[in-house]
Amino acid sequence: MITLHHIPYSRSMRIMWLLEEMGLDYEVETYAITDGSLRDPAYLAKSPGGRAPALEIDGQVIFESPAITEYLCETRPEHGLGRLAGEAERIAFLQWLSYAETQASTIASLNLQMVFLRPPAKASPVVLKLEVARLRASVKVIEAALDGQDWLLPSGFSAADTMLGFNLFAVPFFVDLTPFPNVRAYIARIQARPAYQAVLAKEGPQNFYAQDFYPVPEV
The missing domain is CATH 3.40.30.10 (Glutaredoxin)
Structure with a gap:
């Protein structure tokens, strides 16, 4: 098992x-x-x-x-969810696996500072602004990659999408996705997948985030 x-x-x-x-x-x-x-x-x-x-x-x-x-x-x-050694998309596949962790580290930092910290601890608005800008820049990379294709790899859905697509559950709590139509359409495709729906059913209601959006506080 x-x-x-x-x-x-x-x-x-x-x-x-x-x-x-x-x-x-x-x-x-x-x-x-x-x-x-x-x-x-x-x-x-x-x-x-x-x-x-x-x-x-x-x-x-x-x-x-x-x-x-x-x-x-x-x-x-x-x-068929990986790209093995010798396959044309092998490098792109590995890069997206690593990129998912790069983006997730920024999300983790924002989670710590904006979700988990409690008074009297207080996050720096300047640092938060930089972190949100970094996260927004990472979304721009995905927006460009999805131009003209449904998934991260041209050949179709792969485990690169399960690695990076998970991040996009959290990103909208910190970044307004209105300027990113390709990413919004990508999220809709992810949410329509039966396997993703099965996961959400097992997870149940999320109680991680207490509000729909976490704006950067004023300096």
Whole structure:
């Protein structure tokens, strides 16, 4: 049995989505950021950084979503969601896996400063403005890449979309997507996928974000 160690609406949602796209059976063990379960020695033995996801599969445990994604694609190539060595889109595929983490690091910073910090802690408006600008710039890259195509790779949907597409659940809480029609259409295509809908049904209502949009506070 495949077991996904998971925090709802976190980066481990990428792996849940990929497993659904592949039609694989799996179990979920759910954790929370605030209850200390990620610091339990038993969990740290699976994910030394104390983060989700970790995936138990094929008699081993893999942590970090890009590594898990690449492993699933390479060991289950019949699903056609990876781009293997020697294939024309291999480099683009790997680049998008890494780009997803680059963008996610900015989202994580904004989550920490705008969602999790509580008084008397106070984020710097100047830093927040820079971080939002960085996130907006990362969306521009996706907007350009999607010009004339439905998915990140010209050949069609792949695990690059599950890696990066997950980020676009969080991006609209910090960046107005009105100027990005290609990205908005991409999000609509993602939301229409049965596997993505299955993930949302399993996740249930999100309680991560308490408001629809987090504006940068005035200096």
